[in-house]
Amino acid sequence: MQLAPSDPDILSRRADIVARLRGLVPDGVVADEAGLAAFDGDALTAYRQAALVCVLPKTKEQVSAVLALASETGVPIVPRGAGTSLSGGALPRGDGILLSLTRMNRILDIDYENGWVIAEPGVTNLSITRAVEGRGFYYAPDPSSQIACTIGGNVAENSGGIHCLKYGLTTNNLLGVELALAGGALVRLSQLDGGLDLLGVVAGSEGLLGVVVEATLRILPKPPVTRTLLAAFRSVPAAGQCVAQIIAAGIVPAAMEFLDKRCIAAVEDYCAPGYPRDAEGVLIIDLDGIEADVRDAVARVSDIANAAGAHQLREATDERERARLWAGRKAAFPAMGRLAPDMLCMDGTIPRRALPEVLARMAAMSEAYGLGFCNVFHAGDGNLHPLIIFDVMKEGELARAEEFGAEILRLCVAVGGVLTGEHGVGVEKRDLMPTMFSEADLAQQQRLKCAFDGAGLFNPGKVFPTLSACVERGHMHVKSGRLPFPNLPRF
Amino acid sequence: MIKCTNEADVVEAVRGAREPFEIVGAGTKRGFGRVPRGATLDLAGLSGIVSYEPDEMILTVRPGTKVPEIEAVLAEKNQCLGFDPPDWGPLFGAPANQGTIGGAIAANVAGSAAIRYGRARDHLLGFRAVNGLGEAYKGGGKVVKNVTGFDLSKLMCGSFGTLGPLTELTLRVFPEAPLSAVLAVTEVTAEAGLALLRRVRSSPLEATGLAYMPGEAVAIIRIDGAREPLAEKLVMLRDLLSGHEAYEVGGGDALFRELGGGAPFVDTALDVWRIAVPRAKAVELANEIAASLWYMDRAGGMIWAGTKDIDLHEPAAKHGGHAILLRARDGTRARIAPFAPEPPSRAALTRAVKAAFDPHCLFNPGRMWDGV
Numbered sequence: 127m128q129l130a131p132s133d134p135d136i137l138s139r140r141a142d143i144v145a146r147l148r149g150l151v152p153d154g155v156v157a158d159e160a161g162l163a164a165f166d167g168d169a170l171t172a173y174r175q176a177a178l179v180c181v182l183p184k185t186k187e188q189v190s191a192v193l194a195l196a197s198e199t200g201v202p203i204v205p206r207g208a209g210t211s212l213s214g215g216a217l218p219r220g221d222g223i224l225l226s227l228t229r230m231n232r233i234l235d236i237d238y239e240n241g242w243v244i245a246e247p248g249v250t251n252l253s254i255t256r257a258v259e260g261r262g263f264y265y266a267p268d269p270s271s272q273i274a275c276t277i278g279g280n281v282a283e284n285s286g287g288i289h290c291l292k293y294g295l296t297t298n299n300l301l302g303v304e305l306a307l308a309g310g311a312l313v314r315l316s317q318l319d320g321g322l323d324l325l326g327v328v329a330g331s332e333g334l335l336g337v338v339v340e341a342t343l344r345i346l347p348k349p350p351v352t353r354t355l356l357a358a359f360r361s362v363p364a365a366g367q368c369v370a371q372i373i374a375a376g377i378v379p380a381a382m383e384f385l386d387k388r389c390i391a392a393v394e395d396y397c398a399p400g401y402p403r404d405a406e407g408v409l410i411i412d413l414d415g416i417e418a419d420v421r422d423a424v425a426r427v428s429d430i431a432n433a434a435g436a437h438q439l440r441e442a443t444d445e446r447e448r449a450r451l452w453a454g455r456k457a458a459f460p461a462m463g464r465l466a467p468d469m470l471c472m473d474g475t476i477p478r479r480a481l482p483e484v485l486a487r488m489a490a491m492s493e494a495y496g497l498g499f500c501n502v503f504h505a506g507d508g509n510l511h512p513l514i515i516f517d518v519m520k521e522g523e524l525a526r527a528e529e530f531g532a533e534i535l536r537l538c539v540a541v542g543g544v545l546t547g548e549h550g551v552g553v554e555k556r557d558l559m560p561t562m563f564s565e566a567d568l569a570q571q572q573r574l575k576c577a578f579d580g581a582g583l584f585n586p587g588k589v590f591p592t593l594s595a596c597v598e599r600g601h602m603h604v605k606s607g608r609l610p611f612p613n614l615p616r617f
Numbered sequence: 618m619i620k621c622t623n624e625a626d627v628v629e630a631v632r633g634a635r636e637p638f639e640i641v642g643a644g645t646k647r648g649f650g651r652v653p654r655g656a657t658l659d660l661a662g663l664s665g666i667v668s669y670e671p672d673e674m675i676l677t678v679r680p681g682t683k684v685p686e687i688e689a690v691l692a693e694k695n696q697c698l699g700f701d702p703p704d705w706g707p708l709f710g711a712p713a714n715q716g717t718i719g720g721a722i723a724a725n726v727a728g729s730a731a732i733r734y735g736r737a738r739d740h741l742l743g744f745r746a747v748n749g750l751g752e753a754y755k756g757g758g759k760v761v762k763n764v765t766g767f768d769l770s771k772l773m774c775g776s777f778g779t780l781g782p783l784t785e786l787t788l789r790v791f792p793e794a795p796l797s798a799v800l801a802v803t804e805v806t807a808e809a810g811l812a813l814l815r816r817v818r819s820s821p822l823e824a825t826g827l828a829y830m831p832g833e834a835v836a837i838i839r840i841d842g843a844r845e846p847l848a849e850k851l852v853m854l855r856d857l858l859s860g861h862e863a864y865e866v867g868g869g870d871a872l873f874r875e876l877g878g879g880a881p882f883v884d885t886a887l888d889v890w891r892i893a894v895p896r897a898k899a900v901e902l903a904n905e906i907a908a909s910l911w912y913m914d915r916a917g918g919m920i921w922a923g924t925k926d927i928d929l930h931e932p933a934a935k936h937g938g939h940a941i942l943l944r945a946r947d948g949t950r951a952r953i954a955p956f957a958p959e960p961p962s963r964a965a966l967t968r969a970v971k972a973a974f975d976p977h978c979l980f981n982p983g984r985m986w987d988g989v
Contacts, residue, residue, distance in 0.1 A: 239815055239897035263819075284764045291761070297768065298739050311962045318893040318939040320956050321985065322780075322967055323725070323738055326771020330764045347821045370672040376695055376792030416821055416853065418846035475760040477673050507762040508673075547762040555765075562765055566754040570974070571767045577969035589766065 127528070127553055129175055130587045132220035136201055140178060143201060147181050147223070150191045154182035154229060165206065165224055169271070170214035170554055172468070172524055177204065177218035182226045186339035189225070190310035193337065196223055197309045202586050205333040207248065207279030210271040212471055213552030215283060215332050215588060222586075225337060227278050233257055234340065242301055243345055247278025247338045251285075254343060263345040266293035269548070270456070278338045284330030286548035288381040288412075291506035293346070295548070297329035304340040308579045312339065327574065332550050333585040335578040349414035352380065353424050354448045357431040358405035358438040362386070363482045365407045368434035369505045370478060372411075375430060377423050379506060381412040383455050386485060388500035389462075389513075390454075396461035399454025402438050409505060410455055458502045458513065465498060466515035468524070472531045474538030475547035478508045484541060488512060488534060495530040497523070509547035510538065536561050551589045559591055618657040624745060624753050624784040630658060631782075632751035637982045640778040642681050642717035645706040646724055650777050650955050650984045652947050660719060660782060667785060671696060675742070675759060677787045680719025687718055691790055699791035700737045701728030703877035708889065708944055719783050725775030728877030729826040729839070732818070732915040734791060738774035745785035746773065749975035759787045772970070778981040779989055780974040794841030798851055799826065799869020802836045802861045807900050807913075810836035813858060814916040815896060820857055822850055826873045827916040831903075839869055876914055879921060879943070885910065887923030888945040888953075894920060894938030902936040930957040956985050 136143075144157045156162055162176040178201070183189045196203045202222035209216050218224045230246035233253070237243075238261055243254050251272040254265040268287035269275055275285065281303060286295045293299070302316035305328060313336075315325035328335055359365040365384060372379065385393070385408050390401045401408050409431070413423040424441065431439050442448035463469055476484055485501060492499050499514045512534055516527040535545050535555065539562045545555050559568060568590065575582075576596035619630045619638075630638070637655035647653055664681035671694040678687060684702050691697050702721045707713050722744075727736035734740075743757030756769030773783060802813060807829060813836055814827040826839030840850050855863055866872070875881070882889045887910060894902055899917030906929060908922035920938075922929065926949060933940035934957065942955040959967060964986070971978075971989045978988065 237895075237897070238819060240895045241818065284768065286762060286764075294735070294739065295762070295764070297771070298735055307962070307966070313960075313962045313966060315963075316939070318895075318937075320775070320893070320939050320941040321959055321963070322970055322989075323771045323775050324963075324966060324970065326738055326774070327768055329771075330768045334767075347819055349821050373674060374672050374694070376795070378792065415823070416846070416850060418849035419842060422843050422846045475758070475762050477670070477675075477760060479670075479672065504762070508760050509762045543760050544758040544763040545765045547760070548764055550764055551766065559766065562758075564754070566752045567756070568766075570748060570752070570754045570756070571769065573973035574767055574769070574772075574970065577973040578966070 127173070127557060129173065130219065136178065136221040139199065143199060143223070144179050146195055147179060147192065150195065151181050151183050151188050154184065156180040156182070165209070165226065166218060168209040168211040168214060168216040170212055170217065170552065172518065173214055173217050173553065175218050175220055177224035178221055180224040180226055182229045184229045186304065186306065186312065189306045189337055189339050190312060192223065192225060193306055193308065194310035196583055197581065200581070200583070202583050204585055205278070205282065205337050207276030208250065208274045210275040211279065211283065211550060211552060212473065213546065213550040213554040215550050215552040217553055219587065227337070228276065230339065238263065241345055242342050244340060244342045245277050246340060247276060249277050251275050251277060251280055254345070258345050259348065262348050264348045265343055265345055266299050267296045277341050277343065281329055281338045281341055282331065282333045283550045286509070288383060288504060291382065291504070292378045292380050297326060299344045300325065300329055300341060301344050302342040303328060303338050305336040306339050307336050308581060308583060316342070332552065332589050334575055334589060335584065349380070349416070351417045351420045352412055352414040353420050354442040354451050355411045355413070355424065355427060355431070356401070356438070356440050356451050357409045357411065357436040358402045359407050359435060360405060360437055362406050362485055364435040365409055366478065366481045368409060368431050368436065371430045371434060372427055373506070375426060377426060379411050379427070380414040381410070382504070382506035383410045384408070384503040384505040385455060385458065386501040389458055389502055392461040392465065392500055393454040393457050396464060397453055397457045399450050399457070401454055405438070410451055455502065458500070462500055462513045462515055466517055468516050468518045470514040470516070470527050470531050472512045472514065472534050473509070473546045473549035474535050474543055475507070475509045476538050476541050476543035478505065480541040480543070484510065484537060487537060491530055491533055495526050497527055497530055504547070507547070508543065532558055553588055556589060557591050559589070618659055620659045620662055622662040624747065627658070627663070627747045627782050627784055628751055628753050631747050631749070631979065634979050637979050640782050640981055642720045643683065643715045645709055645711040645716045646720050648709040648944055649724060652950055653984060654982060658782060661717065663784060666690060674761065674790050675787065676790050677759065677785060678718055679785055680717060680783045682718050683714070684716050684718055684721055685714040692793065695793045696790045697793045698740065698788065699730070699734035700726070700740050701730035701734070701877060702726050702737070703728040703874070705878060707883045708879045718786060722774055722783065722786060723776060723778050729828060729873040729914050732827055732918065733823055733825045736774070738771050740788050741770040741774055741786060742789055743787040744770055744773055744783050746781050746783045748781050749977050749979045753784065757787070761789050777984050779971060779984055781980050794825070795843045796847050797825065797839055797841045797870060798847055799837055799839045799866050799872065800851065800854060800863040801866045802858060802863050804834050805836055805861065806834065807831055807903060811896070811900050811913065811917045813861065814838070817854065817857060818916045822854060827914070828873065828876050829913045829917070831911065837866070837869065837872065839873055876912060881910060881912065882921070882923050882944070885923060888925060888949055889943045890922045890924065890929050890940050891943050892920040892922065892929065892933045892938050892940040893918060894933065894936055898936040898938065902932060902938060905932050926953070928953045930954070954986070958986070
């Protein structure tokens with residue numbers, strides 16, 4: 127993937143832009159080399175780029191003022207939360223203002239009667255739950271980076287997590303936002319609105335449509351009971367069969383995770399969670415709810431797992447064992463990270479039935495590329511996370527790892543799935559968009575982008591392989607006055 | 618009138634357009650929104666189930682497929698449409714069970730179970746459509762979890778056809794509740810009843826129906842589950858309702874279906890409003906409106922109100938809510954905007970989005986607002 131070259135005209139105006147930003151946010155401008163190095167990328171660590179300047183507003187009025195300045199000067203804006211994006215969504219541009227929202231970190235309202243929390247964008251995901259758990263509530267989306275990642279970033283990426291099969295993605299738990307538009311105007315979007323669902327399209331828009339300055343999040347009563355099962359299988363199709371039958375039986379587990387044998391070996395070496403090493407795959411299944419429902423579901427899932435041929439099935443008997451079972455799943459990253467200096471975490475979604483075929487074909491690819499990998503899989507919703515390990519210092523390995531990853535994602539699309547289930551397109555999967563979308567599909571999405579951001583200043587270089595000028599995307603006919611149906615009444 | 622039976626027909630119709638279109642499925646919701654104009658683009662024949670994979674919980678259908686037909690196919694596998702699509706046909710004088718899935722999506726409908734499972738917008742995973750340039754395109758995908766590109770599916774839900782005709786829809790489906798039970802708390806005021814419903818909503822019982830009917834002074838609560846768990850949950854529910862007598866009522870599902878479908882208004886001449894409102898504000902708002910016939914669903918989050926020639930947009934907005942005039946005579950719909958006027962910055966955005974899909978204003982022109 128090639129980073130876009132910086133616009134020399136903008137670079138030549140840097141001093142003026144920095145000075146004007148200091149006027150808007152006196153205590154929140156980072157412009158020195160060492161300071162900018164701290165913001166030079168996100169969790170897609172293979173790419174680094176210092177921003178033109180970084181600004182850290184404390185209020186939405188300051189965000190508006192920064193966006194107005196960006197519009198006036200034609201300088202791109204890259205919004206940033208905690209910088210935990212795995213797809214390079216917050217990767218800075220050398221000719222762009224990096225708009226860090228982490229200082230806007232206040233919870234503004236907690237309302238149990240209406241079931242919401244209103245938060246500024248820099249509040250971390252986990253602190254929403256922390257703020258309400260004393261009253262028995264929680265915020266459902268739980269991306270693995272939840273201790274660090276911010277709500278603004280969650281909205282931009284439409285973040286998921288292991289519980290989204292049952293409780294939905296961010297978009298399903300987002301009741302409203304206040305959005306700063308290009309030029310700085312503020313607009314409120316709510317699920318209660320009766321107009322076009324602009325809120326729905328802002329969620330997951332990866333910072334291309336506007337900047338979230340406030341979010342209203344749905345909180346839910348915490349399920350009182352969670353029980354965890356481990357089921358180990360000697361064949362991947364048997365594990366797949368087990369998953370399909372759980373779903374077909376009408377059981378919606380809170381989480382259902384699959385780890386393949388390579389991943390089992392890696393985490394057993396790393397932290398010994400007690401997964402059977404002779405298994406081709408294990409399922410870790412969380413069932414939550416009230417005691418009676420969970421008891422019923424545990425019994426049914428156990429029957430299904432046994433019938434599907436699980437050679438080991440056990441339930442965590444206490445909270446400590448439950449934590450241990452999950453420790454293995456949660457250690458997949460560091461466990462693989464021990465085996466090589468660098469790692470790519472891929473994120474395709476496939477129809478669940480395709481799992482055995484996809485795993486087999488990935489094993490063949492791994493041989494061909496000469497790179498190790500393992501698989502963790504949100505089995506309930508078909509979201510696959512192959513972890514590819516490599517060494518960026520070895521000649522050509524980064525390129526090989528990227529090509530291996532790209533081939534996996536092309537396979538996901540070929541079997542009826544998608545390029546990304548929860549990490550976003552960013553820069554990482556940008557050039558793969560045409561494998562999933564036709565030219566007409568992409569053009570329609572870009573027209574929507576133009577409706578929000580005609581000058582193309584929000585996060586350029588992300589999501590779309592080529593972002594055409596907005597006049598080429600369908601507005602031209604209107605603007606030039608050559609209407610094809612001049613006599614139509616247009617109310 | 619142009620009848621379409623496949624996507625190519627729709628493309629051809631749009632490319633050859635001589636005048637704007639009114640997009641019609643079964644036509645059961647023609648009375649919803651501003652009075653439709655334009656030549657009929659009839660999608661009723663663009664129907665049928667394209668694929669249904671129960672193990673994947675995914676359904677792909679053409680927009681003209683009737684909702685009851687879909688529900689029957691899903692029921693064979695003990696699955697259902699999670700957003701509980703109500704049948705609004707009778708409310709508009711049409712026969713029951715005629716509505717299409719395309720219409721349900723375009724109007725972003727949802728029934729009482731929306732409080733647990735969300736509205737249509739939470740269930741549409743992907744779609745195919747034709748834009749105002751006569752180009753067929755797709756948005757979203759055919760898997761439950763997908764963040765690839767903009768989530769255009771959300772925009773299609775509740776767009777009332779103004780962004781263009783849908784030609785294929787992919788929906789997630791849900792397991793059907795094995796059993797459900799409905800408890801009624803009688804002789805309870807709106808204030809006390811709504812407080813009870815909110816208390817249940819704040820418990821982990823995951824109620825799938827929480828309604829209040831002032832005429833009968835009754836709050837009704839639906840709980841789902843397998844036989845034994847359900848019995849235990851009903852005990853927990855009664856504990857939660859401490860101090861209030863609660864009776865199990867038969868036919869509770871049918872009752873919630875009626876409420877979702879606006880059945881109490883069918884035989885009246887009232888204008889019918891649906892008001893989405895923060896649930897803790899519901900009683901205050903209902904008192905202010907003082908409608909001649911009303912009830913609340915979703916623990917107060919949805920108020921149904923029957924009035925005559927009164928504009929409810931302002932009172933709804935004052936309480937943080939949003940009103941839509943669901944049904945009224947043509948004359949009333951010309952006088953009172955069915956959709957609340959948007960503030961200028963929002964309205965500009967809405968028009969820009971409309972133009973991004975339909976630059977020549979070919980689709981359902983003016984159905985929501987002037988120019989949209």
